[in-house]
Amino acid sequence: MSRLELYHKKTKQFSWKGPIFLILTFFIVAVGFFLFRYYYQSSIKIESPEEKLGSKVVVHLPDGKEVFTYENYIFEKDGRTYYKGERNTIDLTGGTVTYENWE
Structure with a gap:
């Protein structure tokens, strides 16, 4: 190894694993949130009580x-x-x- 290679800062290779993992995790959490929200809102039914009004x-x-x-x-x-x-x-x-x- 030459002196130039020894004392010269080497560029670090960029890893694609971290950002892809972060984006994939965010996407899965977002889809899960929207599916849960849709299911939760569709399962709630608000109905008023029936009144017996007569003829x-x-x-x-x-x-x-x-x-x-x-x-x-x-x-x-x-x-x-x-x-x-x-x-x-x-x-x-x-x-x-x-x-x-x-x-």
């Missing part, structure tokens, strides 16, 4: 207006007829209740 009813009010509702939303208290909705209560006293199939 379809039309209430004909004395002023000529009509209220389309379900039987279980109408109740009587102290001789008066009321409609109890989600947010409000309406007095339907004096109206006639008929069972009709409305759309």
Whole structure:
């Protein structure tokens, strides 16, 4: 070995094993993550509970207006007829209740 070869810094050969292993590992982890996420989201089902609303009813009010509702939303208290909705209560006293199939 000559002096030039002994004291001259030699270039190190670049190994392709490290970057290829890193990219392959990242790819496998990413595919696994997306498969798990897809399976997990497709297995969750959110369903609202079924309400028993009763028959379809039309209430004909004395002023000529009509209220389309379900039987279980109408109740009587102290001789008066009321409609109890989600947010409000309406007095339907004096109206006639008929069972009709409305759309």
